[in-house]
Amino acid sequence: MFWRKRAETQRTAAAVFDLKADPWARLSSVGLEIDGRTILQDLTLELREARIGIVGLNGSGKSSFIRLLNGLRQPTSGHLEIFGVDAALDPAALPRHVGFVFQNPDHQAIFPIVEEDVAFGLTQLGRPRDEALAAARTFLVDHGAGHLAARPIADLSEGQKQLVAILAVLIMQPAVILLDEPFSALDGLAGRRLQEWLAALPQRLVLISHDRAHLQGFERILWIEDGRLRGDGDPATVLAAYDREIERRATLAGPGGWSEGHL
Amino acid sequence: MICLYVEGRSWLHRLAAGWKLIVLLLVSILIMQLRSVPQLSLALAATLALYPVLGEGWIRRLQVLRPLWPILVIILLVHGLPGDWSLGLLVVLRLCTMVLLAHLVTLTTRLDAMLAAIEPLFRPLAWIGISPRLPALAMVLVIRFVPVLAGIREALDEAWRARDPSERGLGRRRTRWYGKWRKMRALLPPLLIQALRLSDQVAEALTARGGAAGFRPEP
Numbered sequence: 416m417f418w419r420k421r422a423e424t425q426r427t428a429a430a431v432f433d434l435k436a437d438p439w440a441r442l443s444s445v446g447l448e449i450d451g452r453t454i455l456q457d458l459t460l461e462l463r464e465a466r467i468g469i470v471g472l473n474g475s476g477k478s479s480f481i482r483l484l485n486g487l488r489q490p491t492s493g494h495l496e497i498f499g500v501d502a503a504l505d506p507a508a509l510p511r512h513v514g515f516v517f518q519n520p521d522h523q524a525i526f527p528i529v530e531e532d533v534a535f536g537l538t539q540l541g542r543p544r545d546e547a548l549a550a551a552r553t554f555l556v557d558h559g560a561g562h563l564a565a566r567p568i569a570d571l572s573e574g575q576k577q578l579v580a581i582l583a584v585l586i587m588q589p590a591v592i593l594l595d596e597p598f599s600a601l602d603g604l605a606g607r608r609l610q611e612w613l614a615a616l617p618q619r620l621v622l623i624s625h626d627r628a629h630l631q632g633f634e635r636i637l638w639i640e641d642g643r644l645r646g647d648g649d650p651a652t653v654l655a656a657y658d659r660e661i662e663r664r665a666t667l668a669g670p671g672g673w674s675e676g677h678l
Numbered sequence: 679m680i681c682l683y684v685e686g687r688s689w690l691h692r693l694a695a696g697w698k699l700i701v702l703l704l705v706s707i708l709i710m711q712l713r714s715v716p717q718l719s720l721a722l723a724a725t726l727a728l729y730p731v732l733g734e735g736w737i738r739r740l741q742v743l744r745p746l747w748p749i750l751v752i753i754l755l756v757h758g759l760p761g762d763w764s765l766g767l768l769v770v771l772r773l774c775t776m777v778l779l780a781h782l783v784t785l786t787t788r789l790d791a792m793l794a795a796i797e798p799l800f801r802p803l804a805w806i807g808i809s810p811r812l813p814a815l816a817m818v819l820v821i822r823f824v825p826v827l828a829g830i831r832e833a834l835d836e837a838w839r840a841r842d843p844s845e846r847g848l849g850r851r852r853t854r855w856y857g858k859w860r861k862m863r864a865l866l867p868p869l870l871i872q873a874l875r876l877s878d879q880v881a882e883a884l885t886a887r888g889g890a891a892g893f894r895p896e897p
Contacts, residue, residue, distance in 0.1 A: 487885060507885075511893050515886040522879040525887070527683065527822060531790040539888040541895055544794045565685065587887070 430505035432498035438463035445493035468630040471639035485513035514589035520580035530564040536587040574605030688731035695795035718771040809891035
């Protein structure tokens with residue numbers, strides 16, 4: 416039962432994450448199967464750069480890949496190490512150091528009011544509620560979002576929602592933040608602002624995006640296709656190869672031809 | 679209406695969540711003891727008199743009773759048809775008063791305050807190794823996501839109306855009730871699926887921020 420499981424991890428695993436580990440993530444032939452379907456396979460790589468972008472077509476396994484990095488999913492084969500600790504050892508403790516920003520901010524908010532949701536992360540870390548709420552308010556003010564504190568998240572614009580979603584993760588001071596297409600619902604201006612704001616963060620970022628403009632200044636791009644690592648390297652090379660592949664497949668299918676699985 | 683809580687600075691908003699819940703409990707017990715129609719009418723009137731603290735648009739908040747009317751009618755008939763209309767009226771008044779009072783507490787209490795207020799009730803669970811946060815958070819999340827589910831239902835309803843020819847006076851003529859029944863039958867499975875998907879999303883969001891019990895202290 417769930418509580419028993421939790422108690423057991425508490426006994427067996429006192430995972431001590433080494434936040435200075437370099438590389439912070441180490442994957443060796445990692446694979447992921449869900450309900451008998453292969454989602455990811457044969458991933459062997461090390462992550463150490465401060466800005467890593469992930470590209471790939473829909474359904475290629477990008478989202479599942481970053482879910483491995485914060486313990487939302489566990490690899491079904493291979494070995495995955497995060498901050499020097501086997502990711503399977505204590506997956507519940509991982510999100511403390513590896514924050515996750517969901518593609519749809521509506522799917523991330525646990526509490527309906529901005530400051531409640533931002534404070535929630537602090538109460539999760541054991542801070543008392545009043546103290547957490549006060550800290551959340553200060554944090555929101557410090558990040559130029561003080562005017563949003565008492566508002567329901569549902570009433571905010573998409574850009575504001577995304578900002579709140581990231582702040583709710585950021586306040587927990589993770590060492591790494593994973594972002595699953597944070598720009599997909601934003602208009603051009605909100606996207607630009609978010610991009611500049613993200614660029615200034617001291618945290619390491621792993622960002623999934625379809626738009627290369629958002630990957631500017633990134634040190635490394637991973638290209639995932641059909642659950643495998645198809646490209647890995649500096650942005651110019653990988654993105655050019657990715658573009659060529661898209662072009663090739665687009666012309667292959669012919670006008671109006673939808674290739675398998677990409678409606 | 680994705681969020682039940684109504685912003686405000688009234689005395690009812692400022693009253694501590696714990697007190698509101700205790701008073702709600704005591705008043706509900708009291709209401710169960712009232713056994714005459716005039717007494718209960720008075721209780722209902724007093725409850726209604728509290729609603730204006732919500733400020734502008736408080737009347738709209740009374741709509742919470744609307745989905746209840748079929749049940750209320752059934753209760754009235756079950757008691758009334760055998761001859762005891764006053765008993766039926768008593769039960770209906772009692773239900774309305776209690777629902778409205780509880781709703782008022784929900785509307786004026788933030789969920790984080792509610793969570794902090796009910797968590798101590800579950801503290802004994804810690805003795806057997808269960809975090810008291812689990813049941814408290816579960817209760818709060820129910821309040822949180824009922825309106826979200828209502829929103830999903832509305833969206834499905836809209837999708838149905840957009841494509842149902844009888845909504846525009848086309849297609850086969852059907853009675854209103856048959857149309858409603860057909861719609862309910864068609865929308866129930868997608869509603870259930872979306873509800874399950876929503877619960878998956880919430881579970882994932884919760885896990886991504888340390889799970890229902892929160893992070894344990896750093897070693």
